[in-house]
Amino acid sequence: MQDKMYRGGGMAVALLALAGCLPEGGxxxxxxxxxPQGEAPLCAPGVYGGLVGKPEAAxxxxxxxxxxxxxxxxxxxxxxxxxxxxxxxxxxLISRVFCG
Numbered sequence: 001m002q003d004k005m006y007r008g009g010g011m012a013v014a015l016l017a018l019a020g021c022l023p024e025g026g027x028x029x030x031x032x033x034x035x036p037q038g039e040a041p042l043c044a045p046g047v048y049g050g051l052v053g054k055p056e057a058a059x060x061x062x063x064x065x066x067x068x069x070x071x072x073x074x075x076x077x078x079x080x081x082x083x084x085x086x087x088x089x090x091x092x093l094i095s096r097v098f099c100g
Contacts, residue, residue, distance in 0.1 A: 042081075042082035043082050045099055048062050051086070052094050053093055054093065056088050056092050057095065059086045062086060066085070067084075070088050071083060071090045084099060085099065
């Protein structure tokens, strides 16, 4: 019986802790939406698409913010529209350039 009380109390504490993560007003956070017309995002994978097939060292030409992702490397799931991601394959060549 006490074991069930501890589990129920733990759930209540967890819910209260998560309630602190909500934005003011209690609603869910809204996404920032599309980039306004006339304003280009800083990430421009088309500009650096010519790097695909080149050695990893060529990624130095891409300005910050950038993230170089090795083969099988774990990555965070945060999306930063201005960041250029550069995927490197097993041969050490750039295989993909994308935003996020």
